[in-house]
Amino acid sequence: MYSLQVTDPLTLNGTQVYGPSDDGGLWQALPPHWSGICTLVYLTPTIQVYNELKYSTHHYPHYRPKRDVGLTSEGTKFLGGSLPWWGTINNAYNIDKLHVQLENLTSVVSDGFAALTPWVAAVRATLIQHRMALDILLASQGGLCHVIGDQCCTYIPDIAGNISNTVNHLNDLLAEMKKDDVDLAGGWSFWDWLSWGDWRGKILSLAMPSIVILVLLCIFTTCVIPCIKSCITRLVAVQMHILFSQYQHLPQDDTNNAPGGADSSTDSGSEAEDSV
Incomplete structure (x- = not known):
């Protein structure tokens, strides 16, 4: 027991420091000119233990909600299943991200343990030295353990x-893990738009395939089809020209088909000879 006498007003700020009173209670501050006997005691904090939950609201539910956060949201999983081409690329991007994070974590943990080794050895040596010093100082009383x-x-x-x-x-x-790394070429990449975190990037990543398909369809209908049609027309024209060039026209002779044509020709020939 120790005798404590307060000569000046003593006010201790805070709710965890109390002083005794004559009625068996506790004071938050000792009154001025107080004297008495004091001792060190353990102060039990004001904790109320409820064996069962009396009521339940959205602030105090019966069961604790799940508070862990997943890497991929439910909406992203649904889109990945609905659009396999986008889900595959998104999964590959997430795998690369986890790989990089795991490499960084391994490197940080390795550096931490490497810095801890000399510290542990130094603390152990220091404690042994302090133990030896205390044993020497308390040798008359049987040592530190006594x-x-x-x-x-x-x-x-x-x-x-x-x-x-x-x-x-x-x-x-x-x-x-470093052996599995792939060196990426610097500069702009065509697939960089898939890694945009903004909502505009996600919308663009979903709309980009449709835009590309529409552009290709327009190019196909306006350029490719007319070119194919023109090529087919030219090929047919060339083949027709070749066929017409190989066709031989026969001379037309109407006298052979007329009745008496042979006699008339003979007579005309004899007349021509007489005239000569």
């Missing part, structure tokens, strides 16, 4: 080797 009793700690395990092995395994894992 003063502390059964709760005296006499052994500090050396885990520097275990941490070093852990760091080596992490470095090996990081090296294996």
Whole structure:
């Protein structure tokens, strides 16, 4: 027990410091010119324990809601299933993202354990030195453990080797992950629009295939089809010209078909001879 006498007004700000009163209660501040006997005690905080839930609202539900956050939302999963081409590219992008994050995590953990190894060794050596100094100072009383009793700690395990092995395994894992990395060419990429996080980028990523299909359809109907038609027309014209060039026209002779044509020709020939 210690005697405490307050000569000046003492006010302690805060709700966790109290003083005793004559009626058995507690004061938040000691009154001026107070004197009495005090001791160190444990103050039980004002905690109320409810064995069962009396009521339930949206603020106090019966069951705790699930608070973990997934990587992909339900809407993105639905779109990935509805549009397989977009879902495949989106999954590949998420896998690359997780791979990079896992590499960074492995590197950070490895650096942390590597920095922890010398610190643990230094703390262990310092504690041993302090233990030796306390044993020397308390040698007349039987040493430190004789003063502390059964709760005296006499052994500090050396885990520097275990941490070093852990760091080596992490470095090996990081090296294996680095082997799977793919060097990406710098500059602009055609698939960069798939990685836009803005809602406009997502809308564009969904509308881009339709736009590309419409553009290709317009090009096909306005350019490709007329070109094909023109080529077919020219090919048919060339083939027809070749066929007409190979066709031989026969001379037309009407006298052979007329009755008495042979006699008339003979007479005309004889007359021509007489005239000569």
